[in-house]
Amino acid sequence: xxxxxxxxxxxxxxxxxxxxxxxxxxxGPVGADSLRQESERDVSGVEAGARDVIVIGAPGLxxxxxxxxQAPAITSFAAGAAVANLNVxxxxxxxxxxxxxxxxxxxxxxxxxxxxxxxxxxSDPRALPHCSPLPTLPDPGPELMAxxxxxxxxxxxxxxxAAQGFDARIGTLASTVHEAxxxxxxxxxxxxxxxxxxxxxxxxxxxxxxxTCAITLVGAPAITVPSSRSxxxxxxxxxxxxxxxxxxxxxEAVDDVxxxxxxxxxxxxxxxxxxxxxxxxxxxxxxxxxxxxxxxxGWLHSDSTTRDEMGQVADVTHTALATAGFTPPPxxxxxxxxxxxxxxxxxxxxxxxxxDDAQLQEADRVIPPFFRGFGFGLVGLLALPLxxxxxxxRRWRPVVPRxxxxxxxxxxxxxxxxxxxxxxxxxxxxxxxxxxxxxLAVIDLALLALTLAAVLAVLRRAxxxxxxxxxxxxxxxxxxxxxxxxxxxxxxxxxxxxRMTMLSVLGLLPLDGGRFHGFGNVPFAIFVxxxxxxxxxxxxxxxxxxxxxxxxxxxxxxxxxVLQSSGRAPAAEAxxxxxxxxxxxxxxxxxxxxxxxxxxxxxxxxxxGGALALIPxxxxxxxxxxxxxxxxxRVVGIGVVTGVGFLAMAGADWLRPEEQRTHLGRFFQSLLDxxxxxxxxxxLETNVDLLLGPERTALLVPVVLVVVIWVLARPSSxxxxxxxxxxxxxxxxxxxxIGLVVALTVGFLLNDSGTAIPAAAALVLAPALLVxxxxxxxxxxxxxxxxxxx
Numbered sequence: 001x002x003x004x005x006x007x008x009x010x011x012x013x014x015x016x017x018x019x020x021x022x023x024x025x026x027x028g029p030v031g032a033d034s035l036r037q038e039s040e041r042d043v044s045g046v047e048a049g050a051r052d053v054i055v056i057g058a059p060g061l062x063x064x065x066x067x068x069x070q071a072p073a074i075t076s077f078a079a080g081a082a083v084a085n086l087n088v089x090x091x092x093x094x095x096x097x098x099x100x101x102x103x104x105x106x107x108x109x110x111x112x113x114x115x116x117x118x119x120x121x122x123s124d125p126r127a128l129p130h131c132s133p134l135p136t137l138p139d140p141g142p143e144l145m146a147x148x149x150x151x152x153x154x155x156x157x158x159x160x161x162a163a164q165g166f167d168a169r170i171g172t173l174a175s176t177v178h179e180a181x182x183x184x185x186x187x188x189x190x191x192x193x194x195x196x197x198x199x200x201x202x203x204x205x206x207x208x209x210x211x212t213c214a215i216t217l218v219g220a221p222a223i224t225v226p227s228s229r230s231x232x233x234x235x236x237x238x239x240x241x242x243x244x245x246x247x248x249x250x251x252e253a254v255d256d257v258x259x260x261x262x263x264x265x266x267x268x269x270x271x272x273x274x275x276x277x278x279x280x281x282x283x284x285x286x287x288x289x290x291x292x293x294x295x296x297x298g299w300l301h302s303d304s305t306t307r308d309e310m311g312q313v314a315d316v317t318h319t320a321l322a323t324a325g326f327t328p329p330p331x332x333x334x335x336x337x338x339x340x341x342x343x344x345x346x347x348x349x350x351x352x353x354x355x356d357d358a359q360l361q362e363a364d365r366v367i368p369p370f371f372r373g374f375g376f377g378l379v380g381l382l383a384l385p386l387x388x389x390x391x392x393x394r395r396w397r398p399v400v401p402r403x404x405x406x407x408x409x410x411x412x413x414x415x416x417x418x419x420x421x422x423x424x425x426x427x428x429x430x431x432x433x434x435x436x437x438x439x440l441a442v443i444d445l446a447l448l449a450l451t452l453a454a455v456l457a458v459l460r461r462a463x464x465x466x467x468x469x470x471x472x473x474x475x476x477x478x479x480x481x482x483x484x485x486x487x488x489x490x491x492x493x494x495x496x497x498x499r500m501t502m503l504s505v506l507g508l509l510p511l512d513g514g515r516f517h518g519f520g521n522v523p524f525a526i527f528v529x530x531x532x533x534x535x536x537x538x539x540x541x542x543x544x545x546x547x548x549x550x551x552x553x554x555x556x557x558x559x560x561x562v563l564q565s566s567g568r569a570p571a572a573e574a575x576x577x578x579x580x581x582x583x584x585x586x587x588x589x590x591x592x593x594x595x596x597x598x599x600x601x602x603x604x605x606x607x608x609g610g611a612l613a614l615i616p617x618x619x620x621x622x623x624x625x626x627x628x629x630x631x632x633x634r635v636v637g638i639g640v641v642t643g644v645g646f647l648a649m650a651g652a653d654w655l656r657p658e659e660q661r662t663h664l665g666r667f668f669q670s671l672l673d674x675x676x677x678x679x680x681x682x683x684l685e686t687n688v689d690l691l692l693g694p695e696r697t698a699l700l701v702p703v704v705l706v707v708v709i710w711v712l713a714r715p716s717s718x719x720x721x722x723x724x725x726x727x728x729x730x731x732x733x734x735x736x737x738i739g740l741v742v743a744l745t746v747g748f749l750l751n752d753s754g755t756a757i758p759a760a761a762a763l764v765l766a767p768a769l770l771v772x773x774x775x776x777x778x779x780x781x782x783x784x785x786x787x788x789x790x
Contacts, residue, residue, distance in 0.1 A: 050325025051293050052269040054216045055316060056261055057104065057190060058254045059097035059134075060223030060279030061287045063353040065251045073259035074287075077273065079346040081291030082339035084300035085310045085353050086275050089513030091164040094283050096131035097222040100276025100313060101193035102161060102170050104217075107317035107332035109513070110168040113160030128280065134190035134222060137202070149192075154200030171198035172329060173317050177215060178203060180326050185212070188219025188257070214324040220257040223250045226281025247279075268293050270323050272337075274316050282364065283511045285310070285357040290319070290337060298342030299349065303335035305516035306606075307497070309356060311337055330669075355425070356503065362427040363505045366436050370505050374414065375759075378766050381411060385774070401470070405774030406448075409477050412767035413447040414440070415506055415526045416485045419492065420447075422503040447484065454480045471729050474775025478768045479537035485530035485764065486597075489523060493604040506760065519605030521751050525760035527605075528614070528743050531597040532621075533768050536736030538593065539586040539625050543731035580627070586732070587626035594618035602649060608667065609751045611649060615642040617743035624735040705745060705758050712738050726769070729776050740765070 063085065066074050090099040090111035099111040114129055161168050174197040177184050183203055186195045194217055195202045225247045258273060265271055270293045275286020288311050290300055302311035314334025321328045322336055342349065385404040388396055420443050421436070429435035455476045467475065492500045498517055501507045506522050508515040519527060598618060602611040619638045623630060653665035711719045712734065715727070727734045740761070747757040 050214065051323055052212065052214055052216070052266065053272065053320045053324045054218060054261055054265055054269055055104070055272045055274060055320055056218045056220055056258060057101060057188075057194075057274055057276045058220040058223070058257075058287065059100050059190070059275065059277040061220075061251070061254055061273075061275040062279070062284060062357060063287055063350060064227070064357065065223070065247075066287065066350065070248050070251050071255040071258075073255045073262065074273070077258060077262050077271070077291055078287075078289045078350070080297050081271075081273075081289040082295055082298050082300040082337075083290075083346075083349055083353065084288045084302065084308065084337075085285035085356060086288035086316075087305070087310055087312050087510060087513060087516070088275060088277050088286050089283070089312075089511065090277075091166060092129065093126045093512065094128055095277040096129055097134050097190055097224075097277045098132055098193065100274075101134070101190040101219075102157075102168075103313040104274075104276065104317050105170045105173050105194040105196070106161065106168040107172050107314050107328070107334055108168045109164075109166045109314070109333070110161045110170060111164065112157065113164075126283075131224075131280070134219065135192050136189050136219070137187060137192045137195075149196055149200040149202070151200060154196065158198070166333070167331065169198060169331070171196055171200070172331070173215075173321070174198075174202070176321055176326055176329055177324075182215070182324070182326060183213040184215045184217060186217035186219070188217075189221060191217040191219035214326075215320055218257065218261055221250060221253045222277070223247060223254065224280045225250060226279050262292075265292060270295065272316060272320065274313070276313060282361055284361050285353075285511070288316075288337075290339065295339045296341040297346065299340040301338045301340050303338070304333065306518075307502075307516055308340050309353065310510065310516055355428075359422065359427040359503050360511050362432045362436075363503065363507075364509075364511055366433060367505050367509075369433070370436075371759075374763065378411065378762070381407060382766060382770055385770075389777075401774040401777035404777075405470075405474055405477070405771050408767045408770035408774060409451060409481060410444055410448045412478070412481045412764060412771065413444050413451065413484075414767075415763050416481070416488050417443040417447060418506045419488055419500040419504045422500045422507075447481070451477055451480045451484070467729075470777070471772075471775040474771045475537055475540060475730060478533055478771050482530040482534040482537065482764075482768070486527065486534055489519075489527045489530075490596075490600045490604070493518065493600065506763075517606060519601055519607045519610060521747070521756045522760040524601060524605070524607055524610045524747065525744065525757040526764055527601065528597065528610070528617075528747075529740060529761040529764040531593065532617075532736050532740035532743070533764070535590050535593050535621065535739075536730070536732050538589050539732045539736075540730055542582040542586045542589070543625065583625060583627045587622050590618065590622050590625055594621065608646065608650060609747060612642060612646050612750055613743040613746040615645050616746065617739045620742055621735060621739035624738070625732060704762075705741070705748065708737075709741055709745070712741060725776055726773055730772060733772070 061074075063083075065071060066078060068075050088095050088100055088103075089109065090096075090103060091109050092099070092111050092114065095103075096112065102110040102112060112132060116127075116129075158170050161170050170193075174184055174195055178197055184195045186192065192202055197203070225243050227247055228241070228244050262271060271291055273287060273289045275288065277286070278284065288300060291297075299308035300311060301308045302315050304312055304315055312334055314332060315337050316334065318328045318332050318334035319337040321332075328334075381404075385400050388400050392400070417440050421440055424439050426432065426435040426439045455473055458476050458480075459472060489501065492498055498508075501519070501523050502510060502516070504523075506526060508517075508520040508523070510516050514520055594614070595618070598611065598614045601607045601614060616638045619641065620630065623634065628634070647668070650665060650668035650671075654668040656665060707719075710717070711723060714720050715724060715734070744758045744761050748755065751757065
């Protein structure tokens, strides 16, 4: 016979699962509608049907080069065209002109193989390459019907490109056109690399047929000299003037080509101008513009990046084929470029594109010193209070916890501050690093002041009687900053289309070609860390049980050594917290906040790996705070729900039209095609490269993660007992941290560059734990002072 309590528990779990399903169903249409709105853009003025296409490849051309003085033809063309920044990331960090043309040929990332070993790339992944010169076609003539490249060269090149891990097949563009009975015409440096089919043959139409090819490729001279501003070194400053002069001449040569093409193009011909590659300096964004044939001036939306202001080289391949009336093959990584009408002046769009490129390049420079400085600062922040309490004067002891808590709150606000910093022009300075630090400090202090004001307001209205003043201030402070961080990232995706997330030093790093929308590994880690801290803080009052907590808390605050001498975990951790009603309330809070976190990350953030991490971690936390014992059967059940949930998300995305699918749908297609294993292997290799790369501190990430798992899993161990005063003071903190560690571990194992996930989460988690520890220490000092006074 089944007991009434068992039926009530089963009913509660059934209701909880129903709520999660309803939340997912409610969010599904929202995500689908947002993606549908991205694709159903205003393309008024663009005539239906196939049109001729001219692609002008101008490797190295950036929007900062486009001025009336040095590029009047490009400026005039772009003013009446749809424009965007072009991400030119190839299989290496810095791309060469040959890489851009090969990427156009393959329709995905491709690069000329370089004479560098995997170990050398690990030690210096951003080393500037020695780029090969661009090949050219012979002068055209009536007798020229086909040109065949050196067969051995082309086959070796094709094998080398295919081995780079992106399933790239050079010659895809030309082969698709030729197989459909069409032809590709072209001239100029590099164009031949994209005109050749998979066999290395460059065809110029059928013999005896005088016809104009639907696709024409024009190779403009490559820009191979970086501007002086992009150098940022003493040598660069000394060479700046001469290099800028050379670059100006190169831009003028490109402008002459654009002027000739635009002047000779028919009014119904679509002209695409693409920067294709980097310029021999730091990686950056390049020019992308599409005009002619009635295309309205405005933005150029890319379905592959889901952004109006950024596309990829593979998008140019897809767009050229589709516009010319050919069916793009399924293997292309790019998507259709869609004009988005915009009535704002061209100068405004140009300024936005230049600013985005400049901010991302400066952020790319700031990232290494920022992470090192913040990381060492956190280590010092965690160690200094312990040192001062042990060796400092006795009169400092009441002050140290208060100071540590205040500084910890300021450190916890830093990640949120980096996102708000993107709304300022810190990058437009003679000393960007100094401007970054100064403005970040100002924003951080402003967030700290708002947090303290919120803490005072909350404690005045509802001071928790079960906590002393110190722990109460710490808990509310952590909750407020966690909520601010969570809302800032969620709101940026919902309202701001993820611009702060894209541009921040803790953002998507689009110059690396990782992600262009939603959540990447670093934003995911910060978002999830804030979510679990917020859930742990919200359920603490409901999980408080005065019959259990009061005695252990009193003993802990008076003398934490009591826990060490007892040799066991406190009773509060040995049994479920609170009453049954309180546990139901806590489970509901976790379900709502965790479900919202899942919806934001999986749908708005388009984060399949995050979904795999959140389902088991939130599921565990719901069961833990509900007082349900975790058995192996339930662990297997959580794993099954995780797998089914992920496949359902990926399958739903796969059901969309191919051009509207995100990476989830494309991964589902790879499962159907049997190519998923290669993707997983590439992700694993990327993680290994990061662990063995120049930043040797990355090796500490899995070590620290294992230590944290050990401490949380073995509370009775020597290390576990040292943190039990913290766990006993804040009910639910231990299970909240376990849930967070589950999410971080799954994310670390399943994502490429997953090493960054635990490290980024520590930027929020470590200061938060310091604040909570300071609250415990402050309460203990207050009790000691009270006892002495009494």
